[in-house]
Amino acid sequence: MKMSHLFAPTLREDPGEAEIVSHKLMLRAGMIRKLAAGVYSLLPLGLRVIQKVSNIIREELNRAGAQEIFLPVLLPSELWKETGRWDVYGKELFRVKDRHDREFCLGPTHEEIITDIARNNIRSYKQLPINLYQIQTKFRDEIRPRFGVMRSREFMMKDAYSFHATEECLQKEYKNMYDTYCRIFDRIGFKYKVVNADSGIMGGGFSQEYMVLADTGEEEIFYCEECAYAVSSEAKKSDNCPKCEGKSLNKTRGIEIGHIFQLGTKYSEGMKATYLDENNEEKPFIMGCYGIGVGRTAAAAIEQSHDKDGIIWPMAIAPYKVVIVPANSEDPEQMVMAKKIYGDLNHEETVLDDRPGRLGMKLKDADLIGFPIKVIIGKALKDGKIEIKLRKSGEVKLVEIGKIVEEINDLL
RNA sequence: CGGGGUGUAGCUUAGCUUGGUAGAGCGCCUGGUUUGGGACCAGGAGGUCGUAGGUUCGAAUCCUAUCACCCCGACCA
Numbered sequence: 001m002k003m004s005h006l007f008a009p010t011l012r013e014d015p016g017e018a019e020i021v022s023h024k025l026m027l028r029a030g031m032i033r034k035l036a037a038g039v040y041s042l043l044p045l046g047l048r049v050i051q052k053v054s055n056i057i058r059e060e061l062n063r064a065g066a067q068e069i070f071l072p073v074l075l076p077s078e079l080w081k082e083t084g085r086w087d088v089y090g091k092e093l094f095r096v097k098d099r100h101d102r103e104f105c106l107g108p109t110h111e112e113i114i115t116d117i118a119r120n121n122i123r124s125y126k127q128l129p130i131n132l133y134q135i136q137t138k139f140r141d142e143i144r145p146r147f148g149v150m151r152s153r154e155f156m157m158k159d160a161y162s163f164h165a166t167e168e169c170l171q172k173e174y175k176n177m178y179d180t181y182c183r184i185f186d187r188i189g190f191k192y193k194v195v196n197a198d199s200g201i202m203g204g205g206f207s208q209e210y211m212v213l214a215d216t217g218e219e220e221i222f223y224c225e226e227c228a229y230a231v232s233s234e235a236k237k238s239d240n241c242p243k244c245e246g247k248s249l250n251k252t253r254g255i256e257i258g259h260i261f262q263l264g265t266k267y268s269e270g271m272k273a274t275y276l277d278e279n280n281e282e283k284p285f286i287m288g289c290y291g292i293g294v295g296r297t298a299a300a301a302i303e304q305s306h307d308k309d310g311i312i313w314p315m316a317i318a319p320y321k322v323v324i325v326p327a328n329s330e331d332p333e334q335m336v337m338a339k340k341i342y343g344d345l346n347h348e349e350t351v352l353d354d355r356p357g358r359l360g361m362k363l364k365d366a367d368l369i370g371f372p373i374k375v376i377i378g379k380a381l382k383d384g385k386i387e388i389k390l391r392k393s394g395e396v397k398l399v400e401i402g403k404i405v406e407e408i409n410d411l412l
Numbered sequence: 413c414g415g416g417g418u419g420u421a422g423c424u425u426a427g428c429u430u431g432g433u434a435g436a437g438c439g440c441c442u443g444g445u446u447u448g449g450g451a452c453c454a455g456g457a458g459g460u461c462g463u464a465g466g467u468u469c470g471a472a473u474c475c476u477a478u479c480a481c482c483c484c485g486a487c488c489a
Contacts, residue, residue, distance in 0.1 A: 012438060012450070013424050017482060037481065091413095092487070109489090143413080143487060150489095157489055209489095218488095259489065293489030309449095328447050360449035367449090378448055387448095 001320065003353040003362075008045050010365050020216050022302035023148030025311050029369045031319075038145025038153035045369065048319040049298045050156060054135050056187050056316065057158050057292060064180040066131040066160055071113050073137060077103035079112040083270040094139045094153075106139035111267045111289060114161040118285055119273035125165040128275065128285075129173055133160030135294065149295040150255070156294040164286040165277060174262055177290045181210055181258050188297070189314035191304065193223050193230035193254060207261040210292075211254030214303040219256060222249040255300045256293075263287040305392075311370030312392050321349040321412055323371040327359045327378030334377045337386070337401070341375065344405045349412070367391065373411055375404070 008030035017034065018024040026032045031046030042050060058068065074096075080086035086093075086105075094106040107113070114132060122128065138157045145153050160177070164170040178194070185192050190212050197209040209232070211221055223230035224241035231249075241247040268274065268284035277283050298317065305312040315321060324342050326334040335354075342352040351371065353362045359378070366374050376387040386404050388397045388411070399407045 009422090011423060015423070016418085016425090019483070034481090090487090138489080140488070144483095144485085146483080151487095155489070159489090256489065291489055296489055330447065356447095358447050358449085358451060360447090360451080362450090363448085364450045376448080 001347065001351045003323075003351050003365075004355050006045075006351060007043060008369065009043070010368055018148065020147050020150070020303070021306055022150065022216075022299040025302055025306060025368070026148055026299065029311060032149060034148075038142060038151070040149055040152060040154075045319040046298075049301075049313075049317050050294055052317040052319075053188070053294050053297050054156070054158070057135065057184055057294070060180050060184045060187070061131075061133055061158075061160065064131075064176055066133045066162075069132045069134050070136065071107070071110050071134055073107050073139070075105050075107050075110075075113060077105065079116055079271070080105065083112055083267060085112070092140050092142065094141050107136075108138055108140040109157075109291075110134070110159055111161065111263070111287075112271065115267045115271050115273045115285070115287070118163050119268075119271060122163065122275055122285075125275055125277045125283075129162060129164045129169050131160055131162040131173060131177075133158060133290075148299065150299045152295065155296070158292040158294055160290040162288040162290070164288070165275065165283065167286060170262060170264075170286045170288050174260065174288050177260050177288070178208070181260065181290070181292070184292070185210060185212075185258070188301065188316050190257075190301070192257075193221060193252075194228070195221055195223075195230045195232045195254075196235060197232060197259065205262045205264050207259060209256045210258035210260075212257050212297075212300040212304055213252055213254050214300065215253055216303050217253035217255040219254050220251065221254045222251055224249055255296065255303060257297045257300050258290075258292045260290045261288060263289055306370075309364070310368035313370040313372055315372050315412065318370065318372050320351045320371055322373045322375060322408060323351045323353055323366045323369075324375045324377065325353045325359065325362050325366060327376060329354070329356045334381060337381060338377050341377070341386070341404060341408075345408060373408065375408065 010030045011028045014024050015027045018027055026046065029045060030043055031049065032040045032042055035041055077086055093108060096104050096106065098104060135156065135158045137154055139154055142151060142153050145151055149155065162173045164173065192210055192212045194208050194210055197207045211219065219232055221230055221232050224244055224247055226241065226244040226247050229241050229243050239248055241249055265284040265286055268287060273285050274282040275285060301314060301317060302311050305314065322345060324338050326338040328334055338352060342350060355362065370391060372391050374389040374391065376389060378387065380387055380398055384401050385398045386401060388399055388407060
Protein backbone atom coordinates (compact mmCIF):
# COMPACT_ATOMS: atom_id res chain seq x y z
CA MET A 1 0.00 0.00 0.00
CA LYS A 2 1.26 3.45 -0.83
CA MET A 3 0.83 6.02 1.92
CA SER A 4 -0.30 8.59 -0.65
CA HIS A 5 -3.22 6.28 -1.43
CA LEU A 6 -4.03 5.04 2.09
CA PHE A 7 -7.13 6.59 3.66
CA ALA A 8 -5.75 7.26 7.12
CA PRO A 9 -6.74 10.79 8.13
CA THR A 10 -4.38 11.38 11.05
CA LEU A 11 -4.92 14.19 13.53
CA ARG A 12 -2.16 16.23 15.05
CA GLU A 13 -4.09 17.16 18.17
CA ASP A 14 -6.16 15.16 20.62
CA PRO A 15 -9.87 15.35 19.80
CA GLY A 16 -11.85 16.85 22.66
CA GLU A 17 -14.37 14.03 22.72
CA ALA A 18 -11.83 11.39 23.76
CA GLU A 19 -10.82 10.76 27.34
CA ILE A 20 -8.75 7.60 27.39
CA VAL A 21 -5.59 6.92 25.42
CA SER A 22 -6.90 4.16 23.15
CA HIS A 23 -9.84 6.31 22.10
CA LYS A 24 -7.61 9.32 21.45
CA LEU A 25 -5.10 7.29 19.48
CA MET A 26 -7.66 5.42 17.40
CA LEU A 27 -9.13 8.77 16.37
CA ARG A 28 -5.74 10.41 15.85
CA ALA A 29 -4.34 7.48 13.86
CA GLY A 30 -7.33 7.62 11.54
CA MET A 31 -8.65 4.17 12.51
CA ILE A 32 -12.17 5.16 13.53
CA ARG A 33 -14.66 8.03 13.33
CA LYS A 34 -17.74 8.57 15.46
CA LEU A 35 -21.18 8.59 13.88
CA ALA A 36 -23.22 8.86 17.09
CA ALA A 37 -22.66 8.13 20.78
CA GLY A 38 -21.31 4.58 20.94
CA VAL A 39 -21.50 4.10 17.17
CA TYR A 40 -18.28 4.12 15.17
CA SER A 41 -17.22 3.80 11.56
CA LEU A 42 -14.12 1.73 10.94
CA LEU A 43 -11.67 3.26 8.47
CA PRO A 44 -9.11 1.07 6.66
CA LEU A 45 -6.54 0.88 9.45
CA GLY A 46 -9.19 0.18 12.07
CA LEU A 47 -10.83 -2.47 9.97
CA ARG A 48 -7.51 -4.20 9.31
CA VAL A 49 -6.79 -4.51 13.02
CA ILE A 50 -10.29 -5.88 13.64
CA GLN A 51 -9.82 -8.35 10.82
CA LYS A 52 -6.48 -9.51 12.19
CA VAL A 53 -7.98 -10.08 15.62
CA SER A 54 -10.92 -11.90 14.03
CA ASN A 55 -8.63 -14.11 11.98
CA ILE A 56 -6.63 -15.18 15.00
CA ILE A 57 -9.85 -15.99 16.85
CA ARG A 58 -11.19 -17.88 13.84
CA GLU A 59 -8.02 -19.92 13.36
CA GLU A 60 -7.81 -20.95 16.99
CA LEU A 61 -11.50 -21.78 17.32
CA ASN A 62 -11.49 -23.83 14.14
CA ARG A 63 -8.42 -25.64 15.40
CA ALA A 64 -10.25 -26.31 18.67
CA GLY A 65 -13.09 -27.96 16.81
CA ALA A 66 -15.68 -25.19 16.76
CA GLN A 67 -17.60 -24.44 13.56
CA GLU A 68 -18.36 -21.00 12.23
CA ILE A 69 -21.95 -19.94 11.53
CA PHE A 70 -23.69 -16.62 10.94
CA LEU A 71 -26.95 -15.84 12.72
CA PRO A 72 -29.37 -12.99 11.96
CA VAL A 73 -29.03 -9.64 13.69
CA LEU A 74 -32.77 -8.95 13.43
CA LEU A 75 -34.48 -11.24 15.92
CA PRO A 76 -38.22 -11.86 16.47
CA SER A 77 -39.47 -11.23 20.00
CA GLU A 78 -41.09 -14.68 20.38
CA LEU A 79 -37.87 -16.51 21.25
CA TRP A 80 -36.97 -13.85 23.78
CA LYS A 81 -40.36 -14.14 25.41
CA GLU A 82 -39.85 -17.89 25.76
CA THR A 83 -36.89 -17.37 28.08
CA GLY A 84 -38.34 -14.25 29.69
CA ARG A 85 -35.43 -12.13 28.60
CA TRP A 86 -37.69 -9.89 26.47
CA ASP A 87 -38.67 -8.36 29.82
CA VAL A 88 -35.54 -9.06 31.84
CA TYR A 89 -33.11 -7.50 29.38
CA GLY A 90 -34.85 -4.15 29.75
CA LYS A 91 -33.93 -0.97 27.96
CA GLU A 92 -30.59 -2.34 26.89
CA LEU A 93 -32.37 -4.28 24.17
CA PHE A 94 -32.79 -2.33 20.93
CA ARG A 95 -36.41 -3.00 19.98
CA VAL A 96 -37.93 -2.36 16.56
CA LYS A 97 -41.23 -3.11 14.87
CA ASP A 98 -41.79 -4.11 11.30
CA ARG A 99 -44.56 -2.77 9.02
CA HIS A 100 -46.98 -5.34 10.41
CA ASP A 101 -46.26 -4.13 13.93
CA ARG A 102 -44.41 -7.34 14.76
CA GLU A 103 -41.82 -6.92 17.48
CA PHE A 104 -38.14 -7.57 16.86
CA CYS A 105 -34.88 -6.70 18.54
CA LEU A 106 -31.35 -6.21 17.31
CA GLY A 107 -29.28 -9.06 18.69
CA PRO A 108 -27.26 -8.26 21.83
CA THR A 109 -26.31 -11.95 22.20
CA HIS A 110 -27.71 -15.14 20.69
CA GLU A 111 -28.46 -17.84 23.26
CA GLU A 112 -32.13 -18.00 22.30
CA ILE A 113 -31.47 -18.23 18.60
CA ILE A 114 -28.79 -20.90 18.80
CA THR A 115 -30.89 -22.89 21.27
CA ASP A 116 -33.78 -22.74 18.83
CA ILE A 117 -31.54 -24.11 16.11
CA ALA A 118 -30.33 -26.88 18.39
CA ARG A 119 -33.82 -28.01 19.45
CA ASN A 120 -35.00 -28.08 15.83
CA ASN A 121 -31.99 -29.87 14.43
CA ILE A 122 -30.29 -31.95 17.09
CA ARG A 123 -32.27 -35.00 18.19
CA SER A 124 -29.73 -37.54 19.37
CA TYR A 125 -26.90 -37.67 21.87
CA LYS A 126 -24.91 -39.01 18.94
CA GLN A 127 -24.91 -35.50 17.45
CA LEU A 128 -23.28 -34.11 20.58
CA PRO A 129 -21.13 -32.39 21.58
CA ILE A 130 -21.05 -29.47 19.19
CA ASN A 131 -19.63 -25.96 19.40
CA LEU A 132 -20.86 -23.24 17.03
CA TYR A 133 -19.55 -19.68 16.84
CA GLN A 134 -19.97 -16.49 14.90
CA ILE A 135 -18.18 -13.16 14.56
CA GLN A 136 -20.79 -10.49 14.18
CA THR A 137 -22.00 -7.02 15.06
CA LYS A 138 -23.96 -6.91 18.29
CA PHE A 139 -26.31 -4.21 19.56
CA ARG A 140 -26.77 -3.13 23.14
CA ASP A 141 -28.39 0.15 24.07
CA GLU A 142 -25.89 0.79 26.84
CA ILE A 143 -27.01 3.15 29.57
CA ARG A 144 -23.84 5.04 29.00
CA PRO A 145 -21.62 4.18 26.07
CA ARG A 146 -18.12 5.52 26.57
CA PHE A 147 -14.45 5.44 25.75
CA GLY A 148 -14.85 4.95 22.01
CA VAL A 149 -15.04 1.32 20.96
CA MET A 150 -14.31 0.21 24.53
CA ARG A 151 -17.99 0.34 25.40
CA SER A 152 -20.09 1.04 22.36
CA ARG A 153 -23.69 0.33 21.46
CA GLU A 154 -22.81 -1.41 18.23
CA PHE A 155 -19.77 -3.64 18.47
CA MET A 156 -18.09 -6.67 16.98
CA MET A 157 -18.22 -9.79 19.09
CA LYS A 158 -17.23 -13.41 18.72
CA ASP A 159 -19.81 -15.57 20.45
CA ALA A 160 -19.63 -19.34 20.67
CA TYR A 161 -22.18 -21.79 22.07
CA SER A 162 -21.58 -25.42 22.96
CA PHE A 163 -24.11 -28.23 23.53
CA HIS A 164 -23.49 -31.33 25.57
CA ALA A 165 -25.14 -34.48 26.84
CA THR A 166 -23.27 -34.58 30.11
CA GLU A 167 -21.82 -32.24 32.67
CA GLU A 168 -18.42 -33.91 32.21
CA CYS A 169 -18.53 -33.16 28.51
CA LEU A 170 -19.33 -29.48 29.20
CA GLN A 171 -16.41 -29.32 31.64
CA LYS A 172 -14.12 -30.75 28.99
CA GLU A 173 -15.23 -28.25 26.36
CA TYR A 174 -15.08 -25.40 28.85
CA LYS A 175 -11.47 -26.31 29.54
CA ASN A 176 -10.89 -26.56 25.80
CA MET A 177 -12.23 -23.04 25.33
CA TYR A 178 -10.26 -21.82 28.34
CA ASP A 179 -7.08 -23.06 26.69
CA THR A 180 -8.12 -21.76 23.29
CA TYR A 181 -8.70 -18.28 24.70
CA CYS A 182 -5.26 -18.41 26.27
CA ARG A 183 -3.76 -19.30 22.90
CA ILE A 184 -5.64 -16.44 21.24
CA PHE A 185 -4.50 -13.85 23.77
CA ASP A 186 -0.98 -15.26 23.87
CA ARG A 187 -0.76 -14.92 20.11
CA ILE A 188 -1.85 -11.30 20.29
CA GLY A 189 0.80 -10.77 22.93
CA PHE A 190 -1.36 -9.67 25.85
CA LYS A 191 -0.51 -9.58 29.50
CA TYR A 192 -3.74 -10.83 31.03
CA LYS A 193 -5.35 -12.63 33.95
CA VAL A 194 -8.31 -14.97 34.13
CA VAL A 195 -10.63 -14.13 37.01
CA ASN A 196 -13.69 -15.83 38.42
CA ALA A 197 -16.74 -13.75 37.62
CA ASP A 198 -20.36 -13.03 38.13
CA SER A 199 -22.50 -14.42 35.31
CA GLY A 200 -24.89 -11.47 35.24
CA ILE A 201 -27.80 -11.60 32.86
CA MET A 202 -26.38 -14.65 31.04
CA GLY A 203 -27.27 -16.67 34.08
CA GLY A 204 -26.24 -20.24 34.61
CA GLY A 205 -23.32 -21.34 36.69
CA PHE A 206 -19.59 -20.79 36.75
CA SER A 207 -17.93 -18.21 34.56
CA GLN A 208 -14.53 -16.63 34.10
CA GLU A 209 -13.37 -13.35 32.61
CA TYR A 210 -10.22 -12.64 30.64
CA MET A 211 -8.79 -9.36 31.83
CA VAL A 212 -6.09 -7.50 29.90
CA LEU A 213 -3.90 -5.71 32.40
CA ALA A 214 -3.87 -1.96 31.92
CA ASP A 215 -3.77 0.96 34.35
CA THR A 216 -6.81 2.46 32.66
CA GLY A 217 -8.89 -0.71 33.03
CA GLU A 218 -12.41 -0.30 34.36
CA GLU A 219 -12.10 -3.11 36.86
CA GLU A 220 -9.88 -3.64 39.84
CA ILE A 221 -8.43 -7.12 40.09
CA PHE A 222 -6.25 -8.97 42.56
CA TYR A 223 -3.82 -11.71 41.64
CA CYS A 224 -1.22 -13.98 43.20
CA GLU A 225 2.29 -14.03 41.78
CA GLU A 226 2.92 -17.60 42.87
CA CYS A 227 0.00 -19.33 41.18
CA ALA A 228 -2.58 -18.49 38.55
CA TYR A 229 -5.13 -17.27 41.10
CA ALA A 230 -6.85 -13.99 40.24
CA VAL A 231 -10.11 -12.43 41.34
CA SER A 232 -12.08 -9.27 40.70
CA SER A 233 -12.51 -6.78 43.49
CA GLU A 234 -16.17 -7.51 44.34
CA ALA A 235 -15.50 -11.27 44.94
CA LYS A 236 -12.31 -10.81 46.90
CA LYS A 237 -12.65 -12.33 50.34
CA SER A 238 -9.23 -11.77 51.87
CA ASP A 239 -5.94 -10.01 51.24
CA ASN A 240 -4.13 -13.32 50.88
CA CYS A 241 -4.12 -15.96 48.19
CA PRO A 242 -6.41 -18.83 49.19
CA LYS A 243 -4.21 -21.31 47.29
CA CYS A 244 -0.74 -20.21 48.37
CA GLU A 245 -1.18 -19.68 52.08
CA GLY A 246 0.03 -16.37 53.40
CA LYS A 247 0.98 -14.94 50.03
CA SER A 248 -0.49 -11.48 49.70
CA LEU A 249 -2.42 -10.54 46.58
CA ASN A 250 -1.23 -7.85 44.18
CA LYS A 251 -3.66 -5.23 43.00
CA THR A 252 -3.94 -4.10 39.38
CA ARG A 253 -6.53 -2.96 36.87
CA GLY A 254 -7.91 -4.76 33.88
CA ILE A 255 -10.10 -4.55 30.80
CA GLU A 256 -12.51 -7.42 30.26
CA ILE A 257 -12.12 -8.74 26.73
CA GLY A 258 -13.42 -12.28 27.04
CA HIS A 259 -15.92 -14.17 29.16
CA ILE A 260 -16.56 -17.91 29.24
CA PHE A 261 -19.70 -19.35 30.87
CA GLN A 262 -21.01 -22.70 31.97
CA LEU A 263 -24.68 -22.09 31.26
CA GLY A 264 -25.99 -25.50 32.19
CA THR A 265 -29.64 -26.01 31.26
CA LYS A 266 -30.97 -22.48 31.82
CA TYR A 267 -31.83 -21.89 28.17
CA SER A 268 -32.52 -25.44 27.08
CA GLU A 269 -35.04 -25.98 29.89
CA GLY A 270 -36.66 -22.61 29.31
CA MET A 271 -37.04 -23.34 25.62
CA LYS A 272 -37.70 -27.08 25.89
CA ALA A 273 -34.61 -27.87 23.86
CA THR A 274 -33.99 -31.57 24.32
CA TYR A 275 -32.30 -34.56 22.77
CA LEU A 276 -32.72 -38.30 23.29
CA ASP A 277 -30.05 -40.02 25.32
CA GLU A 278 -28.94 -43.63 24.96
CA ASN A 279 -31.86 -44.77 27.14
CA ASN A 280 -34.34 -43.03 24.84
CA GLU A 281 -35.02 -40.41 27.48
CA GLU A 282 -35.54 -36.74 26.67
CA LYS A 283 -32.89 -34.53 28.29
CA PRO A 284 -32.24 -30.80 28.07
CA PHE A 285 -28.98 -29.79 26.43
CA ILE A 286 -26.21 -28.79 28.80
CA MET A 287 -24.73 -25.61 27.40
CA GLY A 288 -21.73 -23.34 27.53
CA CYS A 289 -21.13 -19.99 25.89
CA TYR A 290 -17.95 -18.09 25.18
CA GLY A 291 -17.54 -14.46 24.12
CA ILE A 292 -14.76 -12.16 22.99
CA GLY A 293 -15.16 -8.44 22.35
CA VAL A 294 -13.26 -7.99 19.12
CA GLY A 295 -13.21 -4.18 18.95
CA ARG A 296 -12.48 -3.96 22.65
CA THR A 297 -9.56 -6.32 22.15
CA ALA A 298 -8.05 -3.85 19.67
CA ALA A 299 -8.60 -0.96 22.10
CA ALA A 300 -7.14 -2.98 24.97
CA ALA A 301 -4.01 -3.65 22.93
CA ILE A 302 -3.51 0.10 22.62
CA GLU A 303 -4.19 0.71 26.32
CA GLN A 304 -1.55 -1.86 27.12
CA SER A 305 0.98 -0.76 24.53
CA HIS A 306 1.54 2.87 23.59
CA ASP A 307 3.84 5.79 24.32
CA LYS A 308 3.75 9.57 23.96
CA ASP A 309 4.16 9.27 20.19
CA GLY A 310 1.34 6.85 19.51
CA ILE A 311 0.37 3.23 19.23
CA ILE A 312 2.88 0.37 19.61
CA TRP A 313 1.11 -2.52 17.90
CA PRO A 314 1.97 -6.10 18.70
CA MET A 315 3.16 -7.66 15.45
CA ALA A 316 0.19 -10.04 15.34
CA ILE A 317 -2.49 -7.37 15.00
CA ALA A 318 -0.64 -4.39 13.52
CA PRO A 319 -2.64 -2.97 10.61
CA TYR A 320 0.57 -3.12 8.57
CA LYS A 321 3.83 -4.52 9.85
CA VAL A 322 6.33 -2.42 7.91
CA VAL A 323 6.54 1.15 6.70
CA ILE A 324 9.24 2.19 4.25
CA VAL A 325 10.25 5.82 4.61
CA PRO A 326 12.55 7.57 2.15
CA ALA A 327 14.13 10.44 4.12
CA ASN A 328 14.07 12.82 1.18
CA SER A 329 11.32 12.31 -1.36
CA GLU A 330 13.21 14.53 -3.83
CA ASP A 331 16.24 12.26 -3.79
CA PRO A 332 15.89 9.95 -6.83
CA GLU A 333 18.28 7.32 -5.48
CA GLN A 334 16.38 7.04 -2.21
CA MET A 335 13.04 6.79 -3.99
CA VAL A 336 14.30 4.13 -6.40
CA MET A 337 15.66 2.10 -3.50
CA ALA A 338 12.46 2.54 -1.49
CA LYS A 339 10.38 1.27 -4.39
CA LYS A 340 12.73 -1.64 -4.97
CA ILE A 341 12.50 -2.79 -1.34
CA TYR A 342 8.75 -2.27 -1.40
CA GLY A 343 8.62 -4.48 -4.48
CA ASP A 344 10.59 -7.18 -2.72
CA LEU A 345 8.38 -7.24 0.39
CA ASN A 346 4.87 -8.57 0.92
CA HIS A 347 2.60 -5.73 -0.23
CA GLU A 348 -0.17 -7.00 2.00
CA GLU A 349 1.85 -6.04 5.08
CA THR A 350 3.91 -3.11 3.86
CA VAL A 351 3.27 0.59 3.39
CA LEU A 352 5.54 2.74 1.24
CA ASP A 353 5.46 6.36 2.42
CA ASP A 354 5.77 7.95 -0.99
CA ARG A 355 4.39 11.31 0.07
CA PRO A 356 6.34 14.50 -0.53
CA GLY A 357 7.39 16.24 2.65
CA ARG A 358 9.97 16.08 5.35
CA LEU A 359 11.16 13.04 7.21
CA GLY A 360 9.92 14.30 10.56
CA MET A 361 6.31 14.47 9.41
CA LYS A 362 6.43 10.94 8.02
CA LEU A 363 8.06 9.50 11.11
CA LYS A 364 5.50 11.20 13.36
CA ASP A 365 2.70 9.63 11.37
CA ALA A 366 4.46 6.26 11.38
CA ASP A 367 4.86 6.32 15.16
CA LEU A 368 1.27 7.48 15.66
CA ILE A 369 -0.12 4.67 13.51
CA GLY A 370 2.29 2.29 15.20
CA PHE A 371 3.95 0.24 12.47
CA PRO A 372 6.20 -2.24 14.32
CA ILE A 373 9.03 -1.76 11.81
CA LYS A 374 10.26 1.41 10.12
CA VAL A 375 12.66 1.08 7.19
CA ILE A 376 14.36 4.44 6.73
CA ILE A 377 16.24 5.08 3.52
CA GLY A 378 18.43 8.12 3.98
CA LYS A 379 21.95 9.30 4.49
CA ALA A 380 23.41 5.86 5.06
CA LEU A 381 22.43 4.87 1.53
CA LYS A 382 25.69 6.47 0.33
CA ASP A 383 27.53 3.82 2.32
CA GLY A 384 25.29 1.11 0.95
CA LYS A 385 23.23 0.86 4.13
CA ILE A 386 19.60 1.18 5.18
CA GLU A 387 18.20 1.81 8.63
CA ILE A 388 15.69 -0.40 10.40
CA LYS A 389 14.08 1.13 13.47
CA LEU A 390 11.84 -0.87 15.78
CA ARG A 391 8.78 0.91 17.17
CA LYS A 392 8.72 -0.95 20.47
CA SER A 393 12.31 -0.66 21.62
CA GLY A 394 13.52 2.23 19.49
CA GLU A 395 16.43 0.00 18.50
CA VAL A 396 18.17 1.04 15.27
CA LYS A 397 20.03 -1.31 12.95
CA LEU A 398 22.09 -0.34 9.94
CA VAL A 399 21.79 -3.11 7.38
CA GLU A 400 23.57 -3.61 4.09
CA ILE A 401 21.34 -3.22 1.07
CA GLY A 402 21.79 -6.80 -0.05
CA LYS A 403 20.56 -8.15 3.29
CA ILE A 404 17.73 -5.74 3.96
CA VAL A 405 14.81 -7.86 2.72
CA GLU A 406 16.05 -10.94 4.55
CA GLU A 407 16.57 -8.91 7.70
CA ILE A 408 13.04 -7.47 7.58
CA ASN A 409 11.44 -10.82 6.89
CA ASP A 410 13.29 -12.27 9.90
CA LEU A 411 11.61 -9.66 12.09
CA LEU A 412 8.06 -10.41 10.95
C1' C B 413 -32.55 7.90 34.45
C1' G B 414 -29.99 11.18 38.49
C1' G B 415 -25.67 14.66 38.99
C1' G B 416 -21.92 17.77 36.38
C1' G B 417 -20.21 20.02 31.76
C1' U B 418 -19.68 21.44 26.48
C1' G B 419 -21.67 22.95 21.52
C1' U B 420 -18.00 28.94 17.18
C1' A B 421 -14.07 26.53 10.05
C1' G B 422 -11.86 19.55 9.01
C1' C B 423 -9.09 19.63 14.30
C1' U B 424 -7.74 22.63 18.83
C1' U B 425 -9.94 26.95 20.34
C1' A B 426 -10.42 33.02 21.45
C1' G B 427 -14.63 36.14 21.68
C1' C B 428 -19.92 35.55 25.72
C1' U B 429 -19.35 38.48 32.10
C1' U B 430 -20.41 44.30 30.03
C1' G B 431 -25.12 43.02 22.88
C1' G B 432 -22.63 46.59 17.67
C1' U B 433 -16.90 44.26 11.82
C1' A B 434 -16.41 36.30 13.97
C1' G B 435 -10.58 36.06 15.18
C1' A B 436 -6.16 32.73 15.88
C1' G B 437 -3.08 28.14 15.55
C1' C B 438 -2.94 23.54 13.02
C1' G B 439 -4.80 21.21 8.64
C1' C B 440 -6.39 22.18 3.33
C1' C B 441 -5.51 24.74 -1.98
C1' U B 442 -1.76 27.70 -5.37
C1' G B 443 3.37 29.29 -6.25
C1' G B 444 8.39 29.34 -4.51
C1' U B 445 12.43 27.89 -1.18
C1' U B 446 13.39 23.49 1.77
C1' U B 447 14.23 17.91 3.03
C1' G B 448 17.13 13.03 9.28
C1' G B 449 11.90 13.76 13.97
C1' G B 450 5.22 17.39 12.65
C1' A B 451 10.03 23.43 7.85
C1' C B 452 9.75 28.62 5.83
C1' C B 453 7.86 32.77 2.70
C1' A B 454 3.82 34.81 -0.23
C1' G B 455 -1.14 34.32 -1.72
C1' G B 456 -6.02 31.77 -1.07
C1' A B 457 -10.52 28.84 0.09
C1' G B 458 -13.35 27.49 4.14
C1' G B 459 -18.39 29.87 9.38
C1' U B 460 -26.67 28.63 9.04
C1' C B 461 -21.63 30.71 15.89
C1' G B 462 -26.00 23.00 17.44
C1' U B 463 -31.44 24.09 16.31
C1' A B 464 -36.08 26.88 17.04
C1' G B 465 -38.50 30.77 19.23
C1' G B 466 -38.20 35.41 22.11
C1' U B 467 -36.15 40.38 23.93
C1' U B 468 -33.76 44.43 21.16
C1' C B 469 -32.78 49.46 16.28
C1' G B 470 -29.14 45.40 16.48
C1' A B 471 -27.83 38.65 19.36
C1' A B 472 -22.17 34.03 18.93
C1' U B 473 -23.11 37.18 23.38
C1' C B 474 -29.29 38.13 27.13
C1' C B 475 -34.07 34.85 27.96
C1' U B 476 -36.99 30.23 26.91
C1' A B 477 -37.39 25.61 24.73
C1' U B 478 -35.15 21.73 22.27
C1' C B 479 -31.33 18.53 20.18
C1' A B 480 -26.46 16.51 20.24
C1' C B 481 -22.04 15.20 22.59
C1' C B 482 -18.63 14.45 26.92
C1' C B 483 -17.68 13.15 32.24
C1' C B 484 -19.37 10.64 37.31
C1' G B 485 -23.06 6.45 39.05
C1' A B 486 -26.07 1.51 38.10
C1' C B 487 -25.11 -2.39 33.29
C1' C B 488 -21.68 -5.09 30.15
C1' A B 489 -17.71 -8.07 25.45
